[in-house]
Amino acid sequence: MHSPNSRVSASVASDNNEVEQPGQPKTGFLQRRSFLRGAGAAGLAISAGALMSPAALAEESSGSLPDGDASILRFLAAAELIEADLWQQYAELGGLQTNEPPMITGLTGGNLAYTLALSNLDGDMATYIHDNTEDEFSHAAFINAYLASKGADTVNLDHFRNLPSSQATGAQQIGRLTNLMELTIDTSWWTRYRSRAKNPDFGDTFPNAIAVLGTGRHTAIPRNDSEAQLDASSPNGVTDVTQYIANAAGFHFATIEQGGTSLYAQLAQRVTSVEVLRILLSIGGTEIAHFQTWHDKAGNCPALKGVVDPVSGKTVDFPDISSFAGNEDLQSNLIMPEPTVFLKKSFPACSIIRPTATQGAAAGAVKALTDDGLFRGQSSGFFRLLNDLAEDADEARRGL
Ligand SMILES: [Fe+2]
Ligand SMILES: [Fe+2]
Numbered sequence: 001m002h003s004p005n006s007r008v009s010a011s012v013a014s015d016n017n018e019v020e021q022p023g024q025p026k027t028g029f030l031q032r033r034s035f036l037r038g039a040g041a042a043g044l045a046i047s048a049g050a051l052m053s054p055a056a057l058a059e060e061s062s063g064s065l066p067d068g069d070a071s072i073l074r075f076l077a078a079a080e081l082i083e084a085d086l087w088q089q090y091a092e093l094g095g096l097q098t099n100e101p102p103m104i105t106g107l108t109g110g111n112l113a114y115t116l117a118l119s120n121l122d123g124d125m126a127t128y129i130h131d132n133t134e135d136e137f138s139h140a141a142f143i144n145a146y147l148a149s150k151g152a153d154t155v156n157l158d159h160f161r162n163l164p165s166s167q168a169t170g171a172q173q174i175g176r177l178t179n180l181m182e183l184t185i186d187t188s189w190w191t192r193y194r195s196r197a198k199n200p201d202f203g204d205t206f207p208n209a210i211a212v213l214g215t216g217r218h219t220a221i222p223r224n225d226s227e228a229q230l231d232a233s234s235p236n237g238v239t240d241v242t243q244y245i246a247n248a249a250g251f252h253f254a255t256i257e258q259g260g261t262s263l264y265a266q267l268a269q270r271v272t273s274v275e276v277l278r279i280l281l282s283i284g285g286t287e288i289a290h291f292q293t294w295h296d297k298a299g300n301c302p303a304l305k306g307v308v309d310p311v312s313g314k315t316v317d318f319p320d321i322s323s324f325a326g327n328e329d330l331q332s333n334l335i336m337p338e339p340t341v342f343l344k345k346s347f348p349a350c351s352i353i354r355p356t357a358t359q360g361a362a363a364g365a366v367k368a369l370t371d372d373g374l375f376r377g378q379s380s381g382f383f384r385l386l387n388d389l390a391e392d393a394d395e396a397r398r399g400l
Contacts, residue, residue, distance in 0.1 A: 060392075063151025066272040070152040071277065073143050075362045075393035076283075077155040078386060080140035083256065085161075085177040086374065087133035090249065093170045093221050093228075094118045095129035103137040104130065111170035113222070113228040117246030119143045121300040128297070132253070132290050139283050146279065155389070158381040168222040178389025179376045180220045180252070182311065185213040186372055187251050189258040191356060195293070195331050196284060199341045200276065200355040209330060213248055217311050217373060220249040227310050240307040247301040247318050252372075254294035259285035259368055265353050266361035272399035288353065292335065299332030362390035 022325045062070035091104065093111040098104070110126075118125040144154040161175035190209030198204035208214035216252035222245055229239045265283025271277050302321035324330035328338075339349035366386050369375065375382065 001061050008133070010045050010127070010269055014016065019189055022248070022332055026249045046222060056366065060153035061151065062154075063147070065150045065152050065276070066399055067149070068399070069273050069276045070147065070150070070270050071361075071389075072247075072271055072391035072396050073147050074155050075389045076263075076267065076280075077140055077143040077147065078157060078389050079260070079365065080143060080370070081155065081157045083260065084133070084136040084140050085157075086180060086256065087129070087136045089166070089171065089176060089178070089180055089221055090129050090253075090354075091133040092172055093166065094126060094246075094249070095133060096126045096221075100134065103134045103141075106172045107172070109170060111168050111222060111228050113230045113238045113242050114168070114170070116230065117228075117236065117242045120236050120238075120243065120246070120302055121250045121264070121297045125297065128293055129253075132257075135286055135290070136165065139286075142283075145281070148183040150290070157382075157385075160378065161319065162379070163377050167219050167224040169230050171221075174180060176372050177382075179378075180249075180374075181223050181249065182217040182376045183213075183220055183252060183373045184217060184371070185210070185220070185248060185252050185255055186368065187213055187255065189255060189297075190298070191329050193258075193337050194331075194334050194348065195340055196328070196338050197340060199352075201339060202345070210251055210319060212316050213251055216309070218248045218309060219245055220252045225311065236302055240304050241310050243302055244304055244307045244309065244316075244318055250294070250301050254291055254298050255372065257287055258366060260284070261291045261353055263287075263361060263365050265356045266358045267393060267396075268375075269356075269358040269397055270393075270396040295335045299335070314377035334391065335342055345364050360394055362393035366390045 060070070060074065065073070071255050073090040088106065092107060095107070095110065097107045097110045102197065110228065115126055118129070120126070142155075147154045147319060157177055161177055163176040165173050165176060166172045166181070172380050187209040190199060192198075192206040195204070198206065198388040200206070219227070222242065227245060228242050230237060231239045231242075232239065234243075238246075252344060261284070264280050264287055266393075268277055268280040268284065299321055301318065303322075305313055305316040308314070309316050313369050321332050324332055328334060337351045337353065339351045341347070342352050342355070370383075
C-alpha cells in the first residue's frame with residue numbers, strides 16, 4: 001500500500017485553477033478529479049500507484065447531471081478518445097490527406113502503397129477513413145464539452161499518449177494511446193450478425209470469420225516503409241505483405257465500430273436524463289453507420305496465398321471470401337443483420353443490434369479492446385483509470 005503522500009509526487013493544477021499545495025494531505029477524490037480534468041497540465045506527475053490505490057476509486061463531480069449519467073458520459077468520452085487515437089493513425093497512413101482543423105490535423109501526405117492496398121477494398125476507402133476519424137474526434141469533443149457545460153468532470157487521456165508511432169512514410173512521430181501493430185482481431189461479429197438462431201445475449205458464441213486474424217499478433221498499419229511497397233507485377237498493385245496488412249485493417253475497422261454500435265445501445269438503457277439519452281442514441285447511430293460501411297468493405301479483401309505475416313514470420317493464407325458464397329453464416333453480401341432470437345426465444349426472430357444486454361457493458365468493452373491487443377504496451381495506470389471509468393459507468397442505474 002502507498003501512504004497518502006506518496007501517491008502524487010508533484011502539485012496538480014486542474015483546469016479551473018484549483019491548486020493542491022505540496023505537503024497538504026490529498027484525498028483520492030481530489031487527486032482523481034484533478035487527474036481527469038487536467039492530466040495534460042504542466043507539472044503533473046502521477047504514479048501508477050496513485051491509480052492503483054483504493055482511495056482513487058472515489059466518485060468524480062457530476063455537476064448538475066445525475067451521477068450515473070455523468071459516469072456513462074465519462075466512460076464514453078474515454079472510449080471516443082481511444083477511437084480517435086486509433087483512427088488518427090489510420091487517417092495519417094491511409095486516409096484522404098486533407099487537414100480539416102480542429103477535428104482533422106497532422107496529415108502529411110499519407111502512405112501511397114498502403115492507401116492503394118486499402119483502395120482494393122473500395123475506391124472510396126480513403127474518404128471513409130478520413131470521415132470516420134473526424135466523427136470520432138467530434139464525439140470525444142462533444143461529450144467532454146457537454147460534461148463541462150453541466151459542471152461535471154471531463155476526461156483527458158493525454159498523460160497516456162506514450163505508445164510508439166509507425167515509422168512508415170505518412171505517420172507523424174507522436175505518442176499514441178493505442179497500438180495497431182500487434183492486434184489479435186476478433187472477426188466473430190461477421191458470423192454473429194449472420195446467425196439466425198443465436199444471440200450473444202443468450203450466452204451464444206461465434207467463430208471468427210477470418211481465423212488467421214483471430215490468433216497470434218498482426219499489424220493493421222505498415223510499421224515501416226518495407227511493409228508498404230508498390231508492386232506492379234501483383235494484381236493488387238502492392239506486395240502481398242502490404243495487402244495483408246490492409247486486409248487486417250479492413251476487418252479491424254468493423255471490429256471497432258461494431259463494438260461502438262453495441263456499447264451505445266447497452267449504456268443507453270442506464271441513463272436517466274432524456275437529453276443524455278438523446279446524445280447516446282444520436283452518437284450511437286453514427287457508430288452503426290460506420291459498422292455497416294466497414295462490414296460491407298471487409299467482404300472485398302483480396303485473397304492471398306503464401307504471404308509471410310510480417311509480425312509472426314509465419315507463412316499464411318488470407319481466405320478467398322468469394323468462396324463463402326452459398327454459406328449463409330459467411331456469405332459476404334449478407335451485411336444486413338439477420339433476424340435472430342431477441343429477449344425471449346418464444347418471440348419471433350428480429351433483426352437487431354447484438355449484443356445489447358446492459359450488465360457489465362463498459363467493462364466488457366474494455367476487455368474486448370484489451371483482448372484485441374489495442375493497448376499492448378500501455379501502463380498499469382492507464383488500465384486502472386479505464387477500468388475505474390468502466391466500473392462507474394456499469395454502476396449507473398436508470399432513475400425515475
Ligand atoms: Fe465514436
Ligand atoms: Fe466509432
